[in-house]
Amino acid sequence: MSVTQARKLLGRAGLSAVSLALLLAACQSSSIYGNVDNSPASAANIESLSAVIEANPSDAAAYNTRGIAYGRAGRFDEAIADFDTALRIDAYSYQAYANRALVRRRKGDLSGAITDYDTALRIKPDYTVALVGRGNTYSQQGQSTLALADFDAAIRIDSSDARAYHARGLIYQGQGRHDLAIEDFAQAIGLDPNAAEPYIARGISYLAINDPKAALSDLSDAVNRDSRSAIAWANLGAAYEALGRTNDARRAYNRALGLDSGNKLAREGVGRLDRG
DSSP: OOHHHHHHHHHHHHHHHHHHHHHHHHHHTTOSSOSOOOSHHHHHHHHHHHHHHHHOTTOHHHHHHHHHHHHHTTOHHHHHHHHHHHHHHOTTOHHHHHHHHHHHHHTTOHHHHHHHHHHHHHHOTTOHHHHHHHHHHHHHTTOHHHHHHHHHHHHHHOTTOHHHHHHHHHHHHHTTOHHHHHHHHHHHHHHOTTOSHHHHHHHHHHHHTTOHHHHHHHHHHHHHHOTTOHHHHHHHHHHHHHTTOHHHHHHHHHHHHHHOTTOHHHHHHHHHHHHO
16 A cells, blocks of 8 residues: 555544544533443442432432432433432532533433532532543533633643543544644553543544555554454454555454444445455
């Protein structure tokens, strides 16, 4: 593959990758829930928390904690009901407001989430969880200026908050400001080296600035940390392809498609390799 061909590929792959990264931001950056957990351990945890509530029906913290467990299990309506109860008991529970905001965001109620984050921050203005969460919600709404302001504030309050650096980096990445994005992703990696997401995001920015070797390193680290990330495997395929390692590229693209058959970057990559 010539340098010109590689640059053309990276131009196409970089644009697709940035879009994927922004989608990633919408569902990951400050989530206390992670993936939905329907395991027996999750059900047992909810059952034990219900027993605590039965014994202490006026304990707002117990409802808040069970609400988090419901959220992790994907039982969002029950989570919101518990946060509502916690707030009836303690109207100043900024944690319950922020947790309810996150569930509302997961349900697609972005305006409701903003309202709850605003309330949490009126009670505790330095609550970085709410600042990062509200910033992510603004990002979903396409309000990047407001999102950046929240992430900047969170970093000023707590310069060790990896989530804030990662989230701010995603905004910079979406704006094509990849040098700034790479700096923020590096900060996030330094603060939380076991998280896959900042490696994925930095690899995507390296692809966008035509540095496939650096991208390959980051995306390899990403799949070692999260082997089920279709986004990581697809972009790893793009890095391999740009370096002319077509067999490795095909394997990575196919791994991405095995995890997410609708992954556009991987599907287009396999198509190019088949035609080549």
